Amino acid sequence: MFVGQTSRRPARDPEGRMPLMDHLRELRTRMVKALIGLALGIGAGFVVFEPVWAFLQTPYCALPQSAQLDSDECRLIFTGVFDAFFLQFKVAVIVGILVSCPVWLWQIWQFVTPALQGRERWYSVAFMGAAIPLFTAGAALAYLISELALRVMFSFAPEGADALITITNYLSYMLTIMLVFGAAFVLPLFVVLLNLMGVLPHDLIAKWRRVVFFVAFAFSAIVTPADPLTMVVLGSSIIVLFEAAELVAYINDRRRAATTFDDVGDDEISPLPDDASAGELSGDDAAPPRNR
Template sequence: MPLMEHLRELRNRLVIALLAMVVGIVVGFFVFDPVWAFIKEPFCETPAAGQLRPGECTLIFSGIFQSFFLTLKVAALVGIVVSSPVWLYQIWAFVTPALYRNEKKYSFAFLGLAIPLFLLGTALAYFIMDTSLAILLGFAPSDTVAAVQIDEYLSYVLIMLVIFGVSFELPLLLVFLNIIGVLSHATVKKHRRTVVFVMFVFGAVITPGGDPLTMMALAAPMVVLYFLAEGFMFLRERRLPNTEDFSHLSDDEASPLVEDHAPVGDPAPLDDPAPLDDDPPGSSKR
């Protein structure tokens, strides 16, 4: 495909994706109230939610435009989610012509697993968010009141959902690298302890607040998914044709390039051909 046609197709698909997002954002404005009630629910489950107005779940805002931008952010979030089938298809349709048949098959499988894993991560984040908020707000002295900014709370929720959703995709990335031949099961097994330790450190550093519950809630499922990915690599490599394994060699040891079935040396000389008879048939030598 010529370059100009390729760029024209990219432009058309971007326009379609952006229009779908705009339509989704408009829908988000209409469904703002139930979506905001769903987002606010984890905070409403904490004891600090009713400190300003007893019996009511209260968040505050301090700027003139803050409430408008809150509505816009929530509507944009709804628009991205609602329009995701459209813009995901546009990305798929643009990339597909450059893929081989087996790559298309794997990409279908990965897309089918990536979306449920992302949703599973966000669901887990939403489920533990009320307990995590209660732990974080519980460190405040008893003679203080928690006046949580509405914009700060929304940022916390979005960060939690994105971090948990994306983190659940990391084992799928390991499987993808194994399928394309970049990462072997032997390498994953060799560094297993280090990876598990790094996952717990990652859970402690990346989560907002860094409380132990959130860290464990993020790291433990990642470790389970990591072992599932390692098991898939092991089973997949067992089904591959047997090839010579050099994983036991150290980094400084060269792999053998010549098989030891026969000694290496000069090739055997060819049998001497029969001498040619220069005399034509029937002639006699003098």
């Protein structure tokens, strides 16, 4: 390096363009930072395992069937040597993903945002801002109805049968319904996003309304455990949220239509564009010269 020469990183292209190798290096850097945040979150998950597991157990422990094995306390069993370890590991991973979501979401955003335009950035921010509370609301609803759903399922057991539920089976059940409800609550948000982008008009949404209702309950029957209450609640929630998304699409289409020539009366001629002025017409639109 010559004397007085300084090494500087090349300025980033304002449009987000860079060579392929630079893209790969940045992707590697973002992934490393996201994984470090996730690892720290998983470590915190091991620390708070006991209160988190007690929280997940609460719906089951409220049932009379939870007191088994000649004990009045809530009991869950395990049958495998590694079941107890995998239980803590799964809970720690879930807690780690939730705790570290600001870190890895920020890394994803920093990698993707240079390629987005102004309107696209606004759409992505609005989507994430609405998706997180919707997912949380769906998971919370699943947690709230889990006790009643377990009561319904246990009511089918014949007299004298004992419910010896394993810890892995119960954790899988709770995670399944919470993740499914959370994801299902986010699905109608895609309808709103596509409508805002002009891809999915309200007329098309209304046309396929009955099909959506059928698919909602079919989807609920497939992805939920064999529980009629959970299926009905999930299907009904999807329909309610879909109707809310359809209402937003209807209002957006009406607003979009109203902003076009909203100052022009029914008996008036629509104005020319701003860049068109009198005397600038050419070709077929130009008036022919008058013969004297």
